[in-house]
Amino acid sequence: AEWMRIVDARKEESAGVDCEIRGWVRTRRDSKGGFSFVEINDGSCLGNLQIVAPAELDNYADEVQKLTAGCSVVVQGKLETSPAKGQATELQVTSLRVLGWADPDTYPLQKKRHSFEKLREWAHLRPRTNTFGAVMRVRNQICQSIHDFFHENGFLYTQTPIITASDCEGAGEMFRVTTLDLDRLAKSGGPVKYDYDFFGKPSYLTVSGQLNGETFATALGRIYTFGPTFRAENSNTSRHLAEFWMVEPEAAFFDLADDMQLAEDFLKRIFTDCLNHCAEDMAFFNERIQKGVLEQIQSVIERPFGHMTYTEAVEVLENCNAKFEYPVSWGTDLQAEHERYLTEQHVKGPVILTDYPAEIKPFYMRVSDDRKTVAAMDVLVPGVGEIIGGSQREERLDVLTNRMAEAGLNEEDYWWYLDLRRFGTVPHAGFGLGLERAVQYVTGMGNIRDVIPFPRTPGNAEF
Ligand code: 4AD
Ligand code: MG
Known part of the structure; x- marks a missing residue:
């Protein structure tokens, strides 16, 4: 048989x-x-x-x-x-x-239902549960759709390094990669000499493949990267991981409007594929995890995304009745609670926020004519908040070097990145989608640790 x-x-x-x-x-x-x-x-x-x-x-x-x-x-x-x-x-x-055989006295997954917290302690066995099986099949579908979408739209899949010397986001949230015995060096009290380190200079796990991705986009036109990225941010929340997967398309000759359209088409394609190819699993999430998630995804596919500038969003937040833990005013970074208010109460659906203050965004974003804002866009969705972060890139050498100086960055460290502006510079744009946040949104799963096979969070690198 x-x-x-x-x-x-x-x-x-x-x-x-x-x-x-x-x-x-x-x-x-x-x-x-x-x-x-x-x-x-x-x-x-x-x-x-x-x-x-x-x-x-x-x-x-x-x-x-x-x-x-x-x-x-x-x-x-x-x-x-x-x-x-x-x-x-x-x-x-x-x-x-x-x-x-599986000894019923010691096999942890008996008939009794376990909490997701408990199941994290058995991350090696939880794929055998209904919920994790369904999550992993949806996650697999999303990965497939990512490759399908970009290939069908002429984007070339490229790979960027995991070990790097540059801090793309400039947030100082990098994990060190070193062969030096840092404990011994600290005790000896002398200056640390990186000449003896493996790469000859301080090196880190990448927070984003974007800067490398830009080098390929400004040669091959449209590219995307898709791989693990790392953030040493000490945030114990339901939407942060220390290791997560990011998809980063980058396209030459794209402006911010092109970038936003790409992001919307891309997300809708992923959602459509999940409804079409994971119907049984989606029905399960709709019934057991988040009532109404099916209808929500369906209606998001049918409607255009909302659009607001950061300035408009701040006005809405300042004048609404909601009580926020963090105060908001022009120039502050939006917190999860603000993103949730905008998507769940105000727009009631996904919204693309644009034109953020330059001060709260990384050096590579294109400075707008007002000199105060940059051509940034974040896609926010109900329940999860920011799912995509992107921008048009600064293609003007002089503006870029000024921004770097303001950010305290060393031009010599970024000589190759600046070369892209010295030789045949073009307008270009791109974005990053956090894979796990996309899986969270589609499935309605409440905690990001439950949509990745082996979560890495502060204090936890088991399995
Ligand atoms: O907004 P971020 O930091 O943007 C970048 O890294 C850009 N270089 C991307 C680009 O333009 N090519 O991160 C992009 C997305 C976020 O919107 C979020 O979905 C996800 O990555 N993300 C995280 N997901 C899980 N855990 C974390 N700690 C995350 N930090 C960001
Ligand atoms: Mg962001």
Whole structure:
């Protein structure tokens, strides 16, 4: 019999097919009529396949009746139309082989429901739960859609280094990468000589691939990077990770309006694909995680995103009745609570904020004619807040070097970045999407630690 994934075995048209199923037991129920019902899951879909194992099997008493949650099995038999509700087919078993037992006294994932907090302690086992299986399938779909979207729009997938000497965002949130024995050096009290360090100068894990991405965009036109990025920010929130995945498109000859249109088309494509290709998982999130998330995503696809300038947003926030923990006035960075007010109470949907004060944004953003704001855009969504951050880049050498001086950056350290402005400079723009925040938004999952396989947060690098 040929191996079949459960996602296919569960389809009505599979009735009558002889096949082999490989997976893990979820539950077992013995009937008085001389057979056992066993629910098998293989991760190919949310639903289990019910198998019907008759007492005639030679290992029925010894093995079948001892199956518990977590055991791995290979089962052969014929798929038949199921009389039971909620499933089109079931498997009439002719042979069942147990590959691995799971001691019910010590296997943590028993029938009882565990909190997401508890499941983080078993990050190696939680992919076996319904919720994490569904999250991982949606995350996989989003990754696929990212590549599809950019390829279809002429963006070339390129790779940027993880180890770097430059702090793209200028926020000083970088993890050091070093072979120096920093403890010993600190005790010795002398000056640290980086000549002896592996890279000959202080090096870090990248916070963003953008600066490298710009070098490719100003040669190949349209590119995107997609990889892990790192932030040593000590924030214990439900939307921050120390290691997260970022997608960063960069396009030559793009201005801010082009950039915003790209971001909106891109997000809508991801959402549409999730509804079309992860319908079962999305229905699960809609029912069990966040009521109404399906409808929300659907309506976001149909409507144009809202647009506001930062200045308009601050006016709204200053004049609304909501009580904020952090005060807001022109020039302050918006906090999560402000982003949530704007998306959930004011616009009631995604909104693109533009034209932020230059002082609160990184050096590479293009300075506007008013000299006070930059051509920045952030996409905010209900529930999550900022999901995308982007901008048109400063392509004028003199303006850029002035901005760098203001930011206290050394021109020599960025000589190669400045060369892009010295030789054939062009207007260009790009943005970064945090993959995990996108997964959070689509699934309605409340905590970012529950949408990445192995979360890295302050105090936690287990697994
Ligand atoms: O707004 P950010 O810091 O922008 C950049 O890094 C730009 N260089 C991107 C670019 O223009 N190419 O980060 C971009 C996105 C945020 O909007 C957010 O979705 C996500 O990355 N992000 C995080 N996600 C999880 N944990 C964190 N600590 C994050 N910091 C940023
Ligand atoms: Mg940002």
